[in-house]
Every structure is written in C-alpha cells, then in structure tokens.
Amino acid sequence: MWPVRAIGRPLFAHPVALAGGVLASAAVSAIVWYLVSPLFVRTFMNEPLPSPASVPVTSAGSPTSGETASPTESPVGARVLRSGELGYVDAIHNGMGPVRIIEIGGRRFVRFEDVTLTNAPDVHVYLSRETGGRWSEETSLYLGALKATNGSFNYELPATVDVEIYRSVVVWCRAFRVLITWADLGP
Numbered sequence: 001m002w003p004v005r006a007i008g009r010p011l012f013a014h015p016v017a018l019a020g021g022v023l024a025s026a027a028v029s030a031i032v033w034y035l036v037s038p039l040f041v042r043t044f045m046n047e048p049l050p051s052p053a054s055v056p057v058t059s060a061g062s063p064t065s066g067e068t069a070s071p072t073e074s075p076v077g078a079r080v081l082r083s084g085e086l087g088y089v090d091a092i093h094n095g096m097g098p099v100r101i102i103e104i105g106g107r108r109f110v111r112f113e114d115v116t117l118t119n120a121p122d123v124h125v126y127l128s129r130e131t132g133g134r135w136s137e138e139t140s141l142y143l144g145a146l147k148a149t150n151g152s153f154n155y156e157l158p159a160t161v162d163v164e165i166y167r168s169v170v171v172w173c174r175a176f177r178v179l180i181t182w183a184d185l186g187p
Helices: 003-014 015-039
Strands: 042-044 054-058 073-074 078-085 097-105 107-117 123-128 140-146 149-154 170-175 178-184
Touching: 107 123
Parallel strands: 042 149
Antiparallel strands: 054 073, 078 097, 078 178, 097 107, 107 149, 123 140, 123 170, 170 178
16 A cells, blocks of 8 residues: 555645646647647738829820929829749748739839748748848848738838839748748849
8 A cells, every 4th residue: 555655645745846847838838839830820811902092193284395284183003013922941931922012002012912821930021132032130121020821911111112122022930030931023
C-alpha cells in the first residue's frame, strides 16, 4: 500500500507544483496557437474598387488660347498605373493573384484583386523601391496591416507619393521577420 500512496501523493501534496504545471501548459498552448493557427486561419474580404470621383473637366477652349470654359462634372474611370502578380516564396509563404496601383478620380490605390495569401502572425504591406521581395524600412512606404488572406481590398496612397519610384509590393511578417509574398510592379 505504501508504493501506491507515494506515487499518488506528490501530485496532490504540492498544489504549487500542480498550479505551475497547469500554467506552463496553458502558456505553451497559447504560444503554439499563436505560431501555428495563422497557417490554418483564413480571412476573407471583398472590398469594392472605390467609386470614381467627379473631377472638373473643361469642355471648350484650347490650352494655348488662354480661354477657359466652365468646368463640367464627369466621372473619371479607373486607370492602372502599375501591376504585378504575387510570387511564391516557399510552401508555407506564398501568394497568388494580381496587385495593381490604380488611379481613380485623382486618388491612387494599391489594389489586391481576388488574391490568396498564406497567413502568419503580424503581417503588413509595404511599397518597396526594390524587386524580388526585398525592401528596406527606411526607403519603403508602409501601407498598413494585411486586411485579409483571401479576396479583394485596397490601400489608399498619400497624394504626394511618386508611384514611379516604387518597384514592388511586399507582404512581410514582422513577428518572424520573414517574407510572405511580393509582387514586382511593371507598367
């Protein structure tokens, strides 16, 4: 009877050790969930393309005549300035689908259109002056946290940004400092 009592007793005899074991198990479970769950968790967004704004357009007079006509309101459609396809990094980090810089009514957007990206913790989007998934915090333009892993969504660009100097869109995991995917931009 003594060996059974000795085996069962230490677990109940030390409630501090039991509580420590439970807390350690909970902490390990939370860390594993944080690290692994993004690989299985998918987020979806179907954000529409921003509607064209009306901008003044002159309907009469030539630019050299010095005459100006009263402006009329007319809708301005979307114009693709640059575009590229999301790239494959490895089996865990990749994306598929087009990314475009679009101008609509004088406003510019980075548009992810029907994309699929792998998820990770703490994912963010940048415009980079480099290609091939390379970027620098000093020279890249931060656009924001990744809005979704699947679907279509937009990031509005500041009016003062010269889109010609940026050569790619980079999707980066800050938590692990790893490239998720990128799209080199061409005309």
